[in-house]
Amino acid sequence: MLEGQVVKLDRGYPLVRTEAGDELRCKHATALVKGEKVRAVIGDRVLLDIPEAHDKAIIAEILPRKTEFVRKDPTERALPQVLAANFDTVLIAQPIADVNLRRLERELVLAHETGADVAVILTKADLAESDEDIERIARKVGDLVGARDRVLVVSAEEPESIDAVRDLVAPGTTTVLIGKSGVGKSSLVNLLVGCEVQETAEVREVDGKGRHTTVSREMIDVPGGGCVVDMPGVRGLGLWDAESGIEAAFSDIEELAASCKFRDCRHEAEPGCAVRRAVEKGELSQSRLDSYHALRSETNEIRERREEASRIRSRTGHPRRRG
Ligand SMILES: Nc1nc2c(ncn2[C@@H]2O[C@H](COP(=O)(O)OP(=O)(O)OP(=O)(O)O)[C@@H](O)[C@H]2O)c(=O)[nH]1
Ligand SMILES: [Zn+2]
Incomplete structure (x- = not known):
């Protein structure tokens, strides 16, 4: 059996990169998905069967997860839903001119529950009223997150502001990026990578809501750094087990x-x-x-x-x- 990692999830079959570097479209083994709804998520390490007569490899086993990001399944009453696995860092993005502290508290609980390192990225600094405002808001957010987590301020207009984020995406590590649609996650990924790998959306002018553009989940290599996963479409952030996340946050x-x-x-x-x-x-x-x-x-x-x-x-x- 081959070992590999799920590096892309879109509407098709999961894409698994093997240790040899091959990328294979895969199906889940029937035994794996029977009864319980077990599915490999982005970042999962899996064991693959390569049947001779098939065009797809078969995910026979999902290996134990080092970390996982879990929320309550928004469509089920009492089921967890895993959104990503085996990452080292969670970055929470919020726009500095429109920080929602209550949402941030929830995001911090979910992020800390994973056991990974956590940092907050305040985006779109160019839209803040003044430098004093930036400082004031960053301090307020800093008070809320406490001393253990870093708070960084970035702007797509100022590529150097991304350098501090790049330091967090260290070689050999995987970082998951969470935040409401439209806060600038894709733009951040593009700046980290240095080219357009993620499509970004112009925010609709009428209601100011970001359009939903990112539809797939993909592990993206940051040159000279680790991997980053943009987690789009995380609309509901219902808590699942969150005892230790609450304690930390x-x-x-x-x-x-x-x-x-x-x-x-x-x-x-x-x-x-x-x-x-x-x-x-x-x-x-x-x-x-x-x-x-x-x-x-x-x-x-x-x-x-x-x-x-x-x-x-x-x-x-x-x-x-x-x-
Ligand atoms: N002024 C300003 N606009 C920004 C900045 N970063 C992103 N934007 C704009 O904000 C909008 C949304 O950015 P995206 O990067 O697509 O946001 P997202 O969080 O990836 O959104 P989803 O893909 O829907 O999850 C786009 O129009 C970007 O051009 C910034 O630093 N300053
Ligand atoms: Zn008391």
């Missing part, structure tokens, strides 16, 4: 919580709550605590639904998989 609250009177304090109405005290003293914003509570209950709810579903499965005697 809200480390300020987790630190305060260590001083709460009760170890299992939920920072709601308990006496001796250090988190609520910080809000009263103006050291923590109420809206940030609200986000924390909302994201916490979202992931708890998913967990309860999943547990409920597995209880129903075992009651109805649905055959359980044997490991």
Whole structure:
């Protein structure tokens, strides 16, 4: 069997690059997709069968993932959906003149949940009102992400601003780029690569919404660096398992919580709550605590639904998989 990596996913069959450098269109083995909806995603390392009579190779096995980006499947009640695998870094892009902090908190939770390194890229710096504005917003975002993650400001009008991003896309590593449609991900990829590899869209003037242009997922080589994957179409960002992601993205609250009177304090109405005290003293914003509570209950709810579903499965005697 050959080993390879899924390097492109579009409307056709997954494209797998073998260790010898060949690129093969592949089908999933029936045994792999039967029952559960297991599909290889971009970045997956796979084992291939090469049948003689077929024009396509067969993905016989998906190897264990080093990292994976998971959200709740937007079309299913209690199923996870993996969007990418085996990357080292997640870059979150938001336009500096239109930063959405609530969305950023969610993106940070999902990114940290993967266990990869995380950085925030503030794009379209040329559209900011002034340098003071850029500094102010970058500082505000910096406060939100905490000391562990970097915040970089870039502009397609200023190619040198991309150099700091290039440093993050180190040789031998894979970087995943996430962000709402139209924030400038494709433009960033083109600047990193130094030519037009990704089609970009003019934002519609009437409603200012980016058109949906990027339809495929592809691992793109950055000259002198690693690989980058633009993740388009990530519209819904529902949380799946997000405990550790929340802990990492809200480390300020987790630190305060260590001083709460009760170890299992939920920072709601308990006496001796250090988190609520910080809000009263103006050291923590109420809206940030609200986000924390909302994201916490979202992931708890998913967990309860999943547990409920597995209880129903075992009651109805649905055959359980044997490991
Ligand atoms: N002024 C300005 N416009 C930019 C910059 N970067 C990107 N744009 C424009 O913003 C629009 C959207 O950029 P894209 O790179 O296609 O955005 P995207 O995030 O890849 O969007 P999807 O492919 O839909 O996910 C295009 O019209 C770009 O020309 C920038 O730094 N400054
Ligand atoms: Zn508390």
